[in-house]
Amino acid sequence: MSSLRLTALDALHRALGATMTDFAGWDMPLRYGSEREEHLAVRTKAGLFDLSHMGEITVTGPQAGEMLDHALVGFVSALGVLRARYTMICAEDGGILDDLIVYRLREDAFLVVANASNAQLVLDELIARAKGFNAVVSDDRDAYALIAVQGPESTAILADTTEADLPGLKYYAILPAQVAGRDVLLARTGYTGEDGFEIFCNPGDAEQIWQALTAAGTDRGLIPCGLSCRDTLRLEAGMPLYGHELSTELTPFDAGLGRVVRFDKTTNEGAFVGRKALERAAAEAEANPPRVLVGLVSEGKRVPRAEYTVVSTEGAPIGRITSGSPSPTLEKPIAMAYVDAAHAAPGTTVAVDVRGKHEPVQVVALPFYKRAR
Amino acid sequence: MSNPQHLQYTEEHEWLTTAEAGEVATVGITKHAADALGDIVYVQLPEVGDTVTAGETCGELESTKSVSDLYSPVTGEITEVNEAVADDNSLVNSDPFEGGWLFKVRVGSTGALLSADEYTKLTNPSA
Numbered sequence: 001m002s003s004l005r006l007t008a009l010d011a012l013h014r015a016l017g018a019t020m021t022d023f024a025g026w027d028m029p030l031r032y033g034s035e036r037e038e039h040l041a042v043r044t045k046a047g048l049f050d051l052s053h054m055g056e057i058t059v060t061g062p063q064a065g066e067m068l069d070h071a072l073v074g075f076v077s078a079l080g081v082l083r084a085r086y087t088m089i090c091a092e093d094g095g096i097l098d099d100l101i102v103y104r105l106r107e108d109a110f111l112v113v114a115n116a117s118n119a120q121l122v123l124d125e126l127i128a129r130a131k132g133f134n135a136v137v138s139d140d141r142d143a144y145a146l147i148a149v150q151g152p153e154s155t156a157i158l159a160d161t162t163e164a165d166l167p168g169l170k171y172y173a174i175l176p177a178q179v180a181g182r183d184v185l186l187a188r189t190g191y192t193g194e195d196g197f198e199i200f201c202n203p204g205d206a207e208q209i210w211q212a213l214t215a216a217g218t219d220r221g222l223i224p225c226g227l228s229c230r231d232t233l234r235l236e237a238g239m240p241l242y243g244h245e246l247s248t249e250l251t252p253f254d255a256g257l258g259r260v261v262r263f264d265k266t267t268n269e270g271a272f273v274g275r276k277a278l279e280r281a282a283a284e285a286e287a288n289p290p291r292v293l294v295g296l297v298s299e300g301k302r303v304p305r306a307e308y309t310v311v312s313t314e315g316a317p318i319g320r321i322t323s324g325s326p327s328p329t330l331e332k333p334i335a336m337a338y339v340d341a342a343h344a345a346p347g348t349t350v351a352v353d354v355r356g357k358h359e360p361v362q363v364v365a366l367p368f369y370k371r372a373r
Numbered sequence: 374m375s376n377p378q379h380l381q382y383t384e385e386h387e388w389l390t391t392a393e394a395g396e397v398a399t400v401g402i403t404k405h406a407a408d409a410l411g412d413i414v415y416v417q418l419p420e421v422g423d424t425v426t427a428g429e430t431c432g433e434l435e436s437t438k439s440v441s442d443l444y445s446p447v448t449g450e451i452t453e454v455n456e457a458v459a460d461d462n463s464l465v466n467s468d469p470f471e472g473g474w475l476f477k478v479r480v481g482s483t484g485a486l487l488s489a490d491e492y493t494k495l496t497n498p499s500a
Contacts, residue, residue, distance in 0.1 A: 019409075228438060
């Protein structure tokens with residue numbers, strides 16, 4: 001018991017009465033009150049998250065960009081300074097090891113953010129793949145706490161705590177700034193389908209920043225939010241979660257995310273880890289579409305959950321649920337699933353085997369929810 | 374959280390109003406259980422006239438994150454189910470010991486039951 005890692009905000013979560021959960025070895029807030037209310041707060045007002053479990057890895061040096069072009073599937077060296085990109089790290093066989101956000105902090109410095117469950121693996125792989133490059137890979141997991149404020153009110157709330165040019169900070173950009181008088185890296189990124197910010201800060205400053213955002217946000221409807229609603233928010237937004245929609249068994253093309261693989265990279269003569277296997281996967285996806293990641297919506301009340309089997313209306317197995325939950329926004333159960341291409345068209349009626357009973361569901365286009373811009 | 378003294382409890386986190394054979398017991402889940410489940414989104418209850426068996430499953434409770442079996446604390450015949458809960462599952466979260474009751478059953482026999490103090494000790498050993 002209690003070999004769990006604690007974030008810098010642990011005492012605060014307990015004071016707020018959070019229900020905690022073991023998430024990838026971290027003791028994290030699952031919810032503070034009702035996860036449905038937390039979800040709806042992010043959709044309509046704002047939510048405050050502790051995401052300090054995420055794994056920060058810094059890559060610096062004259063060849064940092066080329067090194068990441070070699071190690072990842074993206075064209076990282078083409079990224080502008082202070083911009084961010086969603087990308088992946090794949091194995092030699094094309095299987096997805098993790099999905100990542102890469103921020104370019106300077107010409108010669110990148111911040112790679114890995115999922116908590118994969119952070120050690122990603123770190124080890126990056127160190128191994130950096131051999132021969134003039135680049136240094138640093139484990140900065142303990143150097144940062146990560147606080148997110150997400151939702152339509154997040155700009156107004158954050159503006160009370162910082163002089164930073166928030167209108168000038170574009171989606172998928174990052175800026176060194178001060179929040180609550182503390183030096184941070186302020187990024188306009190998130191995993192909720194809403195506008196919002198992620199604040200990378202010194203762990204010793206996390207509590208002060210959290211409290212400043214709480215003070216600025218409470219009157220605007222901001223509430224603390226746990227990982228439970230983060231999962232339903234990302235599911236509604238159609239965003240994949242490693243271990244559910246993504247795994248070592250799948251290539252980015254299998255996951256419908258082939259666009260992250262940049263065969264057009266010009267560095268390292270176009271070579272990168274997994275390229276050969278990924279070229280085959282791309283050709284295979286074109287010629288003989290694999291199972292397709294789709295959205296499912298149920299008219300019933302029972303929830304299709306991860307690992308449940310998707311069946312045709314005749315009862316034949318045609319796929320597998322990867323994530324499923326009641327949707328607070330749609331007020332219906334929703335799920336993502338890999339299904340045979342023949343059953344993947346939006347509007348197709350299929351069923352899910354919910355503990356022995358076939359519940360009809362409809363295939364819909366992803367995402368389930370898209371915010372009005 | 375306090376578990377009402379006038380109720381009896383099971384290790385599966387149900388409460389009941391009486392264990393007296395021949396009486397009709399009202400059955401629900403405890404606040405501890407409701408809190409642990411989180412927002413309940415689907416409740417499947419037995420039907421009136423069904424015979425349920427102490428310690429065996431008689432329905433299920435589905436929350437945002439999980440599915441849990443509902444165990445009957447007694448053996449007997451179901452006389453009523455809470456239609457209000459079927460319509461508004463959140464009653465189980467907001468009022469588990471009163472408005473969020475689940476079903477009524479004419480008691481034949483019961484399994485092992487706990488007093489309020491014993492149940493409190495079970496769910497919060499440090500108290």
